[in-house]
Every structure is written in C-alpha cells, then in structure tokens.
Amino acid sequence: MLKPVENVEPEAGLADEQFEPLLLSTQELYDKYWAQCVPHLQRCVDNINGEFTVDDIYARALRGEVFIIIAKNDTPEVPEVRLVIALELVQYPQFNAMNVLALGGKNLRHLIKLFWKDVCGWAKICGVKHIECLVLPAMGKILQSAGFEQKYVLMRQDLTEVLK
DSSP states (O other), X not given: OBOOOEEOSOOSSSOGGGOEEEEXXXXXXXXXXXXXXXXXXXXXXXXXXXXXXXXXXXXXXXTTSEEEEEEEEOSSSSOEEEEEEEEEEEEOSSOEEEEEEEEXXXXXXXXXXXXXXXXXXXHHHTTOOEEEOOBOHXXXXXXXXXTOOOOOOOOOOOHHHHTX
C-alpha cells in the first residue's frame, strides 16, 4: 500500500522544471540511475506492510515485469533523480491496467503534476486503459490532483494472528 514519501520542501539548486522523464529500459540506464532511485523507493517500501522490498522491485524490473519511470537531471556530476514510479502491468479480461507498486520522490505533489501526463501517454501507447494503485488516504489526496478516484477499499486479515 502506497504511503506519501515526499519532501515537500524543494531542494536548493535544480528546479523541478529542469528534470525530464525517462523510462529505465536498459542495463546501462539502471546502472546510471538506480542508486539515486533507491532512497525514494526505500522510503516508500518502509511504509508498506511487507509485500515487497526495493531489491524485489529491481529484480522484477530487470526481468521486464516492472517498469521504472524517473524524473532525472543529468547536469550535475552525479545525475539527480527526484521522482521514481514503479509500475506493473495488470491484465484483466476486459482491459489492461498499470498498477503503481511504488511512488516516491522529493516535492512529489508538484512533480506528479509536471510528469503525470507523460506517464499516462506512455501507458496508453502500451495498450493500458487504466492506472491503479493501493494507497493510504494521505497519498490518495495527492493522487486525486492527478485525476485518480477511489474505486475500492482493500481489507486484509493477518491469519498468523487469527490462527494462534
């Protein structure tokens, strides 16, 4: 379940508008940007309920099961990544969707507004009709500004507690 993992204060230096979206699609791109993605994803993973780790995301991405889109700037000596979105394809009988596994970054609310149309355009080209995610209420408020609306309420029971 996604929780907000943002630093609402923009960092001094590069403005968000100096960043551009990129789909990590080759080992070379993962080698160049993954280390900068990890802190954003780790903050997200730290706030979920143990479904997966950052290493799981990386392994699935290298196998082509998860897609990583970033907002990056290559002008500093070490490229800066300010937004990371991990997505997986979900095939329903009537349409394809993308599930947002993890979403993290700095100045997240603003960056989503800047780059969400790019993400949606890429997803549409991939044959996707809907983008979905499981989120906590605070992240839901952030995503509503990008056009998301609540459709379901996820409920979970821990059987290790029930079967004691």
